[in-house]
Amino acid sequence: MKVFVTGASGFVGTAVVQELLNAGHQVLGLARSKASAEKLEAAGVQVHYGDLEDLDSLRQGAAESDGVIHCGFVHDFTRFAEVCAIDERAIETIASVLAGTDRPLIVTSGTALVSPGKVATEDMPSPFNPAWPRASERAAEAAVAAGVRAAILRLAPSVHGKEDKHGFIPILVNLAREKGFSAYIGEGRNRWNAGHRLDAAQLYRLAIEQATPGARFHANTEEGIPVKTIAEAIGKQLNLPVKSIPPEQAAEYFGWFAHMAAIDCPASSKWTQERLNWRPSNPLLLNDIENGIYTQ
Secondary structure, eight states: OEEEEETTTSHHHHHHHHHHHHTTOEEEEEESSHHHHHHHHHTTOEEEEOOTTOHHHHHHHHHTOSEEEEOOOOOOGGGHHHHHHHHHHHHHHHHHHHTTSOOEEEEEEESTTTSTTSOBOTTSOOOOBTTBOOOHHHHHHHHHHTTOEEEEEEEOSEEESTTOOSSHHHHHHHHHHHHTSEEEETTOOOEEEEEEHHHHHHHHHHHHHSOOTTOEEEOOSEEEEEHHHHHHHHHHHHTOOEEEEOGGGHHHHHGGGHHHHHOOBOBOOHHHHHHHTOOOOSOOHHHHHHTTTTTO
16 A cells, blocks of 8 residues: 655654555655655655645645555644644545545544543544644544545554654653653642554554544553653652642643643543554553653
């Protein structure tokens, strides 16, 4: 299969590309810069120049492929509503090419806001939240209604592993270094689900090989880790004290990240593992922290 991958040079995308190549697939990777193109070429990827706002490049990439994995996203939280709209248009554009062809489309979403406070499962639709207006699932569902063999892959709030520079754990590590202590909110009992990027990459491959229209897959390998436990592991690695922050003072320490630091988002991937025979085998989140990959 020739797979068009957006976000092909990113943290998750590079792992997806390698997983596809190792399985014998061809990859057409979207690149917006010469540096990204050189990185993809070195990996054995056919480069397709463009970006998520270049809709003609997306149409062409989708037309030249046997299926599409949409990993790309503009990670600029200062204009989050705008980048969510960019993501939605990108999915709509790709879907318009694939409609009626039986060529699969895997769209990336997340588990974090599916069911705050309760274990999220694959059968639960993701509610639209104006405060967190990512529209990828809504766009994927519209694509299915239009005759696209589209499925949704939900990433954990913490997709961890070597080379993770911009995820949730690096944010907590950088805050701890800046403030002089590692922190959690209140009692720190709220949980994050987590998954290793190499396990997620394997799931992307399985998902595109076996895509069922409208299916939702969860890429988390751990159901829920208390944020206090994560903060303690970071504090130990940095040799810094660990403190509780009262909820009303969370924004003073965490800034814009306070909402995510407080969210309780356990999630199950039991159905995904059974449905796709997915067997995660890479290190768990606390193992990665304890092994120093975030604090070296």
